[in-house]
Amino acid sequence: MQNREIMQDFFTSFALAFDLIVQFNAELLEIIGLSLRVSLSAVIIATLIGLPLGAAIAVMRFPGRQFIDISLNALMGLPPVVVGLLVYMMISRAGPLGWLNLLYTPNAMIVAQLILIVPIIAALTRQIIEDLYGEYREQFQSFCLPMHRAIPALIWDARYSLITVVLAGFGRAIAEVGAVIIVGGNIDHLTRVMTTAIALETSKGNLALALALGLILMLLSLTINTMVYGLRLSAKHHAYA
Amino acid sequence: MLMLEVTNLCFSVNQQPLLSDLNLSVKSAGMTVVLGPNGAGKSLLLRLLHGLLKPDSGSIRWHDQRLDLSIRQKQAMVFQKPVLLRRSVAANIDFVLRHCASNHHKTCQQILEEAGLYAQRLQPARLLSGGEQQRLALARALATSPDTLFLDEATASLDPAATAQIESRLCETRDQGVKLILVSHDIGQAKRLASDIVFMHRGKLLEHTDAESFFKQPQSQQAQAYLRGELVF
Numbered sequence: 001m002q003n004r005e006i007m008q009d010f011f012t013s014f015a016l017a018f019d020l021i022v023q024f025n026a027e028l029l030e031i032i033g034l035s036l037r038v039s040l041s042a043v044i045i046a047t048l049i050g051l052p053l054g055a056a057i058a059v060m061r062f063p064g065r066q067f068i069d070i071s072l073n074a075l076m077g078l079p080p081v082v083v084g085l086l087v088y089m090m091i092s093r094a095g096p097l098g099w100l101n102l103l104y105t106p107n108a109m110i111v112a113q114l115i116l117i118v119p120i121i122a123a124l125t126r127q128i129i130e131d132l133y134g135e136y137r138e139q140f141q142s143f144c145l146p147m148h149r150a151i152p153a154l155i156w157d158a159r160y161s162l163i164t165v166v167l168a169g170f171g172r173a174i175a176e177v178g179a180v181i182i183v184g185g186n187i188d189h190l191t192r193v194m195t196t197a198i199a200l201e202t203s204k205g206n207l208a209l210a211l212a213l214g215l216i217l218m219l220l221s222l223t224i225n226t227m228v229y230g231l232r233l234s235a236k237h238h239a240y241a
Numbered sequence: 242m243l244m245l246e247v248t249n250l251c252f253s254v255n256q257q258p259l260l261s262d263l264n265l266s267v268k269s270a271g272m273t274v275v276l277g278p279n280g281a282g283k284s285l286l287l288r289l290l291h292g293l294l295k296p297d298s299g300s301i302r303w304h305d306q307r308l309d310l311s312i313r314q315k316q317a318m319v320f321q322k323p324v325l326l327r328r329s330v331a332a333n334i335d336f337v338l339r340h341c342a343s344n345h346h347k348t349c350q351q352i353l354e355e356a357g358l359y360a361q362r363l364q365p366a367r368l369l370s371g372g373e374q375q376r377l378a379l380a381r382a383l384a385t386s387p388d389t390l391f392l393d394e395a396t397a398s399l400d401p402a403a404t405a406q407i408e409s410r411l412c413e414t415r416d417q418g419v420k421l422i423l424v425s426h427d428i429g430q431a432k433r434l435a436s437d438i439v440f441m442h443r444g445k446l447l448e449h450t451d452a453e454s455f456f457k458q459p460q461s462q463q464a465q466a467y468l469r470g471e472l473v474f
Contacts, residue, residue, distance in 0.1 A: 139324035141293050143341045143385070144314050153336070157327040 016208030017215055028209070032216060035193040038106050038180070039173040042113035046173075047166050050118050054125025055151045059133050069126065075119035080112075084182030087112045091183065104185040109193070112179035117169040124165040125155075132158050160235035167228050171221060244269035244389075244420055245290070250299035252282075252289060259285055260444045263299070271436030272411070272421040274452070276428070278467060281441040283424040284321075287391050290422065291318050303389075314341075317387035321394040323378035325366040330358055333366050333381055341385045356380035356410075372403025379410060383419075390414065392423035396430065408434060428468060432456055440464045 020028050057069055089095050091102040091111075102108040132154055133140075140150050155162065177195035184191035186200055194213045201210035245267040252260040260282045267273050275283045288294045290301060292313045301308045326333050334349045353359040356376050361369060366377060375395060382390060392411070396404040404427075411434065415421055425431055431438060435452035440461065447461040459465045466472075 136324060136326075138288075138293055138318075138320065142291065142316075142318040143337065144310060145340060149340050153326070153340075 013207040013211045017212035020209065020212040021216065025212075028212060028216075030189065031192055031194055031197050031213065034106060034191070035174060035195075038109045038193055039113060039170060042110045042117060042173045043166060043170045045110070046114050046117045046121050046169055049114075050121030050165075050169070051125050051155055051162060052151060053118075054122040054127075055129040055155050056147075057122070058126045058129035059151060059154065060147060069123075072119045072123040072126070076123050078116060078119065080116060080176050080178035081182065083112055083115050084179030087115065087179065087183045103183065104187060104191055106184070106191055108183040109180040109191060112183045113173040113176055116176060116179060117172050120172055121165055121169045124168060125162060128158050128161045128165065129154050160232050163228050163231060167224060170224065174217065174220065244304060246300075246302045246305070247290070248300045248302075250286075250289065250301065251297045252285060252294065253297055258444060260289070260296075263444075263446050265439065265446060265449060267420075267422070268437070269420055270418075272415050272423065272434050273437050273439060274431040274435035275422065275424045275439045275441060276426075276431055276464075276467070277441035278463075278472075280443070282444040283441055284393050286439075286441065287318070287393050287422065287424055291316055291391050293318075315387055316389045316391065317382035317385050318391040318393065319375070319378050319382050319395045321397050323374045325374060325377060328366060329363050330366050330369065330377055331362040333377060334384055337381050337384045346386065347384070352380050352384050357406075370403075372399050372406065375399060375403065375407060376410070379407060383414060387419060389420045389422065392421065394424050394426060397426065404430070440467070 054072075057065060057072070087108065088103070090097045091100060091108055092098055093103070102111065133150075136150075136154065136157075140153075145153070175195060177199060180191075180193060181196045181199070184193070184196065186192055186196040192200075194217050198210045198213045198217075201207070201213070245265070247263060247265040250260055250263040250265075251258065263286070275286060277283050285294070289296055290308075292301075292308050303312045306312060326336060328336070331349055331353065334352050338349060347355075349362075350359065353362050356379070358369075358373060358377055358380065361373065366374065369377060379392075379395070396407050399407065408430065411421060411423075423434075431452070435455075437449065437451050438455040439446060440448040440455065440459070440463075442461075442463045448455065448459065448464055450460075455464070456468070459468055
């Protein structure tokens, strides 16, 4: 009997969620918009840092390279709450970067997500570029290609594989809750994103909105994955990948 | 005129000598073919001459100059398995024209037309046939306007028709004054193309003579056995 009631609740919530989505509920759109703004900003900046960093580690030989490599791999599993706490300590009023007034702003959330995803993008890029460089090394040496030209060429030729890397970073960013709730504060109309809203609405018992957000989060992930899969398939078909 | 002077060249891996005390003088004209059984060190010699590897000891001098970047920029190499960029045929040529060829005189279109690949210019390079891929690799190497071209068994995996196309292109290149140094296992090819032969065995240079003398009267027992098609130990 109890199970049946739970299922009924679930379906009611699902129907409400569907209504919120098709009616373009303003609150829902605001939360989705901010989530995308924060996560896409973090992913774009992390990509600009992580791709060249990973490629440079793959191609160049310098003292401390192995240490950086090991550190990046270790940082891939960085606990979000720890990152949130560290960023909080840095940007809180008493912290060294307190003067920037970043605490409880979307920018603070971007910084936290950035710290989480740069190691992921850099470490996965290193692996992909190292494999490709193994194939190109002698030819590039024969061309006398300097590193500042070899690295962009490798990134360009590995672009279809690297899209998956960026996607992994985006997946981590958009699904992240621990760090953004600490540095963002989950403030309504200011720093509330999908994941923090899901946590809050669930605790308030507002399952419909929580479920709607959850559905959109999954839909977003599915759409992006499908697009990337199609892109990679087409690249493979044309022998670019 | 002497173009290349190699003196006491040694190269080893894990203290195992792969090339030992190799001395070689090569003239600037014609096509030098490096022959020898597997494991003789032919490809290794090519990589050392092109500066892809550094010797343990000995010297390599091109035009009486030490092998440095300025010399290497005037050289090009075609590998046994063509390493083509994951781009279109035209983009592979464009890449070297933009980044590697400081004094190129031809456009991408001219280079592809000469290589007989203009119709395939928009195709991904890796979808070409083996022969076309090697023609593209050769065209790309020549796009850098080298004065020396190395070929490491560039026709080893090609059929006779594709091999003939590459050989004809190599003869044209030689006639334009480019020095060619190629490694080959194909004795017939060496007879057709070589002006001089370098014969190697177990990391040592056993003979270096003009092609006619080599095929008529090879001096070493190993070269005689190799030409008879016997296993050389």
